[in-house]
Every structure is written in structure tokens, then in C-alpha cells.
Amino acid sequence: MPETLVTIYEVFMRTYEGFLKAALVTLKITAIALVIGIVLGIVFALMRISKSKILSTIANIYISVIRGTPLIVQIMFLYYGITSIIVLSNFWAGAIALGVHNGAYIAEIFRGAIQGVDRGQREASLALGMNKNQTMRRIIFPQALRIAIPPLGNQFIITLKDSSLVYVIGVTELFGLANREAASSFLPFETFMVVGLYYLVLVLIFTGLLRLYENKLNVDKL
Amino acid sequence: MIKTENLHKKFGKLEVLKGIDLNIHPGEVVVLVGVSGSGKSTLLRCLNFLEKAQEGNIYIDGRKIDRKKDNLPKVREEVGMVFQHFNLFPHKTVLENIIEAPMIVKKMDKPKAEQLARELLAKVGLSDKADVYPNKLSGGQKQRVAIARALAMEPKALLFDEPTSALDPELVGEVLQVMQDLANEGMTMVVVTHEMKFAREVASRIIMLDEGRIIENADPDTFFNHSSNERTRQFLEMVNVK
Numbered sequence: 001m002p003e004t005l006v007t008i009y010e011v012f013m014r015t016y017e018g019f020l021k022a023a024l025v026t027l028k029i030t031a032i033a034l035v036i037g038i039v040l041g042i043v044f045a046l047m048r049i050s051k052s053k054i055l056s057t058i059a060n061i062y063i064s065v066i067r068g069t070p071l072i073v074q075i076m077f078l079y080y081g082i083t084s085i086i087v088l089s090n091f092w093a094g095a096i097a098l099g100v101h102n103g104a105y106i107a108e109i110f111r112g113a114i115q116g117v118d119r120g121q122r123e124a125s126l127a128l129g130m131n132k133n134q135t136m137r138r139i140i141f142p143q144a145l146r147i148a149i150p151p152l153g154n155q156f157i158i159t160l161k162d163s164s165l166v167y168v169i170g171v172t173e174l175f176g177l178a179n180r181e182a183a184s185s186f187l188p189f190e191t192f193m194v195v196g197l198y199y200l201v202l203v204l205i206f207t208g209l210l211r212l213y214e215n216k217l218n219v220d221k222l
Numbered sequence: 223m224i225k226t227e228n229l230h231k232k233f234g235k236l237e238v239l240k241g242i243d244l245n246i247h248p249g250e251v252v253v254l255v256g257v258s259g260s261g262k263s264t265l266l267r268c269l270n271f272l273e274k275a276q277e278g279n280i281y282i283d284g285r286k287i288d289r290k291k292d293n294l295p296k297v298r299e300e301v302g303m304v305f306q307h308f309n310l311f312p313h314k315t316v317l318e319n320i321i322e323a324p325m326i327v328k329k330m331d332k333p334k335a336e337q338l339a340r341e342l343l344a345k346v347g348l349s350d351k352a353d354v355y356p357n358k359l360s361g362g363q364k365q366r367v368a369i370a371r372a373l374a375m376e377p378k379a380l381l382f383d384e385p386t387s388a389l390d391p392e393l394v395g396e397v398l399q400v401m402q403d404l405a406n407e408g409m410t411m412v413v414v415t416h417e418m419k420f421a422r423e424v425a426s427r428i429i430m431l432d433e434g435r436i437i438e439n440a441d442p443d444t445f446f447n448h449s450s451n452e453r454t455r456q457f458l459e460m461v462n463v464k
Contacts, residue, residue, distance in 0.1 A: 123272055124309035124368075128323035129299035129375055138326060142313050 004190070011190045015181055022177040023198055029095045029163045029173060034156060036099025041106025046136075048111050059107065066104035072165050074101050079169045094166030098159065105155055113148035114140060146217060153210040157203050164199075174198055223248045223379055223410050224269055224301070229278035231264055231434075238264045239275065240434035246379070251411045253421040256431035257457065262414045265431065266381050269412065270301045283378070299327060302372035306384040308364040310356040310371070316343070317352040320371045327375070335374075342370035346400050362393030366400055379410035386417060418461055422446055430454055 047059035066074070078097040082088050088096075117140050125135040167176035178195035182188040224246040231239035238261045246252050254262040267273040269280065271287070271294050280287050287297055311319050320339035324330040330338070343349050346366035356364055365385055372380055382401065386394040398420050405411060405424050415421065421428055421442060428445040430438035430453070438445060438454045449455060 118309070120305060120307055120309035121311065124303075124305060124311070125323075126295070127270055127272065127298055127303035127305075128371070129295045129327045130323060131295045134326050138322065139311055143311075146313070 007187060008190045008193055011181075011185070011187055012194050015177075015191075015194065018177055018181075019174065019195070019198055022172060022174045023202065025091070025171065025173040026160070026163050027202070029091065029098060029166060029171070030156075030160045032092075032095040033098035033102055033159055033163065036096065037102025037106045037155075037159070040100065040103025041110050044103060044107035045110035045114060048107065049114060063104045063107055066101055071098075071101050071162055072168060075165055075169060090166075090169045090171050094163075094169055094171045098163055098166065101162075102155065102159055105158075106152065109148050109151045109155060110144065112151075113144035116147045117143045149210075149214055149217070153207070153214075156210075157206060160202060160206065161199060223250075223283065224412070225281040225284075226265075226269070227279040227281075229265070229268060229275045229280070231261070231268060231273060231275045238434055239268070241278070242434075242436060244429070244436070246410065246412060248378075248410050249408045250426045251405045251409075251413065251424055252427045252429060253425040254412065254414045254429050254431060255416070255418075255421065255457070257460070260431040261434045262431045263383055266303075266383050266412060266414050269381055270298050270303055272303075295327070299375055300378045301381060302375055302377035302379070303381045303383065304365070304368050304372055304385050306387050308356075308361070308368045308388075310364055310368055312356055315353050315355055316348070316359070316367050319356070319367060320374045323371070324374050338374055339370070342373050343367075345373075345403075346370045347396075360393060361389045362396045365389065365397045369397075369400055369404075373404075379412065380404070382411065382413040382415065384414050384416070386415065416461065418446075418458075430457065 044059045044062055047055040048063070050056055075094060075097040078100065079090065079093045082093055082096065121139055121143065122135055125139040126132075130138070163173060164175035166173060167179060170176070172180075174195055178191050182191040185191060224244070226242050226244040229239050229242040229244075230237065242261075242265055244265075254265065256262045264273055268275045271280075271289065274289065282297060282300060310316075311322065314322065317336065317339050320342060321330075321332070321335035324335045324338065325332060340349065340352065343352055346369055348363060348366055348370070351359065351363065351367070356367070359367065369380075369385075385401070386397050389397065394417070398417060401411070401413070401420070402424050413420075413425075423442075425442050428438070428440060428442055429436055430445070430451075432453050438449060438451050440449065445454065446458065449458070
């Protein structure tokens with residue numbers, strides 16, 4: 001089907017300016033969501049493994065609710081929930097929703113990684129007179145981070161793709177723009193093919209960067 | 223130096239220590255022996271509060287330690303520990319492993335901590351390994367670094383939990399040598415080990431545990447040559463030193 005390829009090329013050339021801008025929006029939303037997700041993830045992971053029943057129960061509820069409901073519902077819920085209290089752009093509402101969503105998954109990744117660090121590391125640190133905080137910060141967490149990197153990378157890729165769902169609250173990121181382009185040009189097949197390629201390229205770049213980082217971490221150590 | 227009174231420890235329903243009275247004097251090298259499951263490692267781990275004894279008292283330097291009120295990290299500064307599996311920090315170099323606790327716990331400044339670390343590395347014969355990561359070391363080297371790391375806190379006593387059990391046979395000697403040197407310098411040591419030669423030559427006292435109780439508390443000569451205890455004799459036959 002050479003004519004289809006030609007059409008795809010034409011769609012690409014006609015839309016790339018808009019799509020590059022939209023790709024930037026996608027990247028921004030993803031980056032903000034990841035920062036929020038990592039902060040929440042660390043906090044809730046520590047709460048979940050804490051000895052306090054109250055803290056671990058709160059963390060459990062958060063994780064269960066987030067993992068047990070669809071992201072699209074969370075986005076709508078938070079969008080209408082937050083914007084009824086404070087004035088917030090749909091961009092920020094979407095980024096926050098995606099961040100809160102990610103926090104639950106990242107919390108589980110960190111919890112697993114922290115618990116995956118050899119028990120002897122904690123004992124050795126305590127035996128040297130370090131307190132629990134020092135032990136967590138200086139000994140356990142740096143090692144847990146290394147264990148967490150492959151699943152975190154995976155989660156980052158999922159977030160990048162999941163960011164397409166914020167189109168439902170009217171954010172013009174890659175998918176939102178593609179949706180409009182597809183409707184106005186009457187070329188849905190070609191348009192979605194093009195936007196798919198944008199996502200693919202972004203994910204491949206990200207995967208490459210992640211691999212470089214992992215290699216750098218592994219040199220000389222472990 | 224370290225004293226226990228009527229120490230009891232249970233894991234669930236299993237009672238591992240059934241009332242241990244122990245008194246370790248400054249400068250003594252006390253070797254704990256016993257078959258596996260006799261409670262010797264658990265006893266050692268109770269002494270620096272890595273395990274929580276449900277009953278009984280522990281005194282360090284004549285002072286009764288209260289698990290709730292006392293600052294356990296502070297207590298552990300005084301009583302160092304060397305582990306069977308070394309437990310070096312893999313994300314830190316040998317030097318960083320040793321300076322970590324002095325810098326973080328004692329707030330020692332870096333040059334001073336590094337100088338101390340280098341002195342200790344020289345003492346365990348590993349001056350050339352300061353900047354490598356632990357995964358580049360042999361088991362014997364790792365354990366010597368672990369000893370240097372424990373010494374960096376200048377503890378009053380050192381606990382050794384089967385320090386040579388995870389080593390290849392040809393690497394055991396170098397670690398025992400370092401331990402013997404420490405003993406000669408007057409370090410107070412409590413050692414769980416199966417190295418009967420070390421026990422015979424270095425120990426000031428040998429304590430035999432059996433099913434959570436102390437059944438023998440004697441100097442090496444009495445323990446190895448004149449024990450009247452049936453279980454002790456069986457044990458010595460089992461480890462083949464008679």
C-alpha cells in the first residue's frame with residue numbers, strides 16, 4: 001500500500017510542528033508526574049514498612065484504592081475534585097492526577113527494593129552504632145535504589161504512555177492533538193500511526209538513557 | 223564488662239535461650255561453642271541487642287541496659303560485631319566502609335577518620351585495598367576489612383559470630399591471625415566459632431551451650447582434656463579434637 005505510506009508521510013509533514021509542541025507537553029506532564037510519584041512513592045513505601053499500624057494502614061489504603069481503580073477515573077475525579085476547591089489549569093490537574101497514580105506503584109517498587117536489601121546490611125549498620133534513620137538513609141536506601149532502577153524504568157515508560165489519558169480533561173498533549181487531527185483531516189488511521197511513532201521514539205530514547213545510567217551504576221560495584 | 227542474668231529468648235514457641243548467666247571480664251577472650259541450634263549465635267546477638275531477649279538483664283560496664291529507655295545505638299558503639307557473612311557495604315569502597323560509622327556516629331572529621339582507617343587497614347594487612355569495592359576482595363580480605371570497620375568505632379568489646387565459617391579453608395588462617403593479634407593486645411572478645419584450635423590456643427575461657435543452657439564454663443585445658451561432662455565429651459568427639 002504505497003499510497004498509504006505517502007499519506008502517512010504527508011500527515012507527518014503537515015503536523016510535525018504541532019506534534020513536537022504536543023510531545024513537549026507529554027514530556028512535561030510525564031516529568032512532573034514522575035517527580036510527584038517518586039516523592040509520594042518514597043513516603044508511602046516508608047509508611048508501609050513502618051512499625052506504626054496507623055501509618056502502614058494509611059499507606060495500604062492509598063495503594064489499594066489507586067491500584068484498584070482505573071487511571072481515567074482518577075483523572076476525572078481529581079480534575080473535578082481539585083478544580084472545585086482551587087483554581088488549577090487542566091495541565092496541572094492532569095499532572096497531579098498522574099503523579100498520585102504513580103505514587104502507589106512506585107511505593108510498591110521501593111518497598112520491594114528496600115525489603116530486597118540483605119538483612120545483614122541493616123544489622124551491620126546498627127552494630128556499628130548507627131541509628132535507624134542513618135541506617136536507612138546511608139546504607140539501605142542507596143542499595144535499594146539500585147535494585148529499584150529496572151522496575152522504576154518500566155514504570156516511567158508506563159507513565160509516559162499513560163499520560164495520553166489526560167486528553168479527557170482537555171490537555172493538548174500528543175494523543176489529544178492526534179484525536180483532533182484525526183477528526184479534522186478524516187485520516188484517523190494515518191494520524192494515529194504517526195502519533196504512535198512519536199510515543200515509540202520517546203520510549204526508545206528513554207530506554208537508551210536508562211540503560212546508560214544502569215551501566216554507569218554497575219561499573220566497579222556490586 | 224558484659225554480664226547477663228537469667229537471659230531468656232524465644233522465637234515464637236521455641237525457647238532458644240533458657241536462662242543464661244554470663245560474666246565477661248575486660249581483656250578476656252571467651253569462646254562460645256556448641257552444636258548448631260544450641261543458642262550460641264542468638265546469645266551473641268542478644269549481647270548487642272540485635273535480638274531482643276524477653277526476660278533477664280544485660281549489663282555493660284556494670285550498668286543495666288534498659289531496651290526501652292537506653293539509647294541502643296550508643297550501647298552498640300561500645301560493643302562491636304563481626305558477622306559470618308562480613309556484611310560489608312557493597313556500595314562503598316573499603317575505606318568508605320571503615321570511615322562511615324566514625325564520621326556519621328561520632329562526627330569525626332574526614333581526614334581524621336581516613337587516617338584512622340588507614341592505620342586499621344595496615345593493622346589487618348590490607349593497606350593496598352583502601353580504594354577498591356568489597357566485591358573485588360576474597361572472603362578472608364572481606365572479613366579483615368569487617369574487623370577493621372568494627373575497630374574504627376574503638377569499641378570496648380568485640381563480638382564475633384562464626385567469623386570464619388563462610389571462608390574457604392585456605393583463607394581461615396589470615397582471619398584467625400588478626401583475631402589472635404587483637405586478643406594479644408588485650409581486646410575483650412566473645413567468639414562463636416567451630417575453630418577448636420583457635421579456642422584451645424587463644425581463649426581464656428570456653429563456654430559450651432547445649433539446648434539453650436550453659437553446660438560448661440572452663441579454661442581451655444580443663445575443657446579439652448579434663449571435662450567430666452558427658453555432652454562436652456560427645457561434642458569434642460564429634461568435632462574430632464580428642
